[in-house]
Amino acid sequence: MNIKSLLLGSAAALAVVSGAQAADAIVAAEPEPMEYVRVCDAFGTGYFYIPGTETCLQIGGWVRAQVDFGRDADSQSGNDYDMRASALITVDAKSDTELGVLQSFIALESDISVNGAEQGFYADEAYLALGGFKAGWFYSWWDLGIAGETDGLGNDTEFVSFAYTYAADAFSIGVSVDEINGTSANTDIGLAGTVTATFGPASIAILGGYDFDVEEGAVRAIASADVGPGTFYLAGVYASDANVYYDAAEWTIAASYAFKATDKLTITPGIQYWDNVDFVDGTDDFTYGITLDYKPVENLLARVSLQHNDESDDTYGYFRLQRAF
Structure with a gap:
């Protein structure tokens, strides 16, 4: 065998091997976005x-x-x-x-x-x-109150409801149809409406509700204003008789002041007075107390609520730690 034949044979063998390797090569898939x-x-x-x-x-x-x-x-x-x-x-x-x-x-x-x-x-x-329409199971406007833990300005506050609210910059008006747990043969429906307005550092919210089951209603007003280093709240409720929206008394008035002591501490004293409790003429009651809110870090709240009721002569409250996210 001469040198020329040896070179040609070697080249052919390399070509066969290279072709086999190329056929077996793994091609990487393109990454998906x-x-x-x-x-x-x-x-x-x-x-x-x-x-x-x-x-x-x-x-x-x-x-x-x-x-x-x-x-x-x-x-x-x-x-x-x-x-x-x-x-x-x-x-x-x-x-x-x-x-x-x-x-x-x-x-x-x-x-x-x-x-x-x-x-x-x-x-x-x-x-x-x-838009302004809302439907389902949610808290009504009766769930809103004043600052602190002393007041009670609503009875049942969550319903299956259909509601509409029109809101402008400093004014809103809303109406809701609420399903209530009626006890008579009348319609188990309640109707509520609210009007709110803001005037610089002050605001007012007027709310009314009518219980078609017992054919009685209630009206409530809440006003607030920035005063000094805090915010002052004043509220009042009148009910024609016990109904799903308010059933504690014929009328009541409540007040509180959220005093911003520091960036982390808010102190809120409050008081509430009821007249004709349980719609019995000549009966009255009042509660007074204080709420301390302390936020040691962002999203963590430590709250102490201490209340005293005059009629029962009972002192009660709670200590709470809450982390929001």
């Missing part, structure tokens, strides 16, 4: 776009540990104190449409008391809204 979560700032902080949609989602809630004492305590051992915990998870979805903001909101709450006997989540709120 990833869609990262985008921040949505159209509706405030904490919202992000659900990937692949134009819907903004916010997840929030709080975790709470609390010790009740006095008449509000519900200890199975019969003690005048009770330690308990609770948690709330909220899911809020919003998107812009040609008819306004479309929203769906869910709040799930769990309460845990002695030995965890009350564990399990339940729907605290569940509603949808479009």
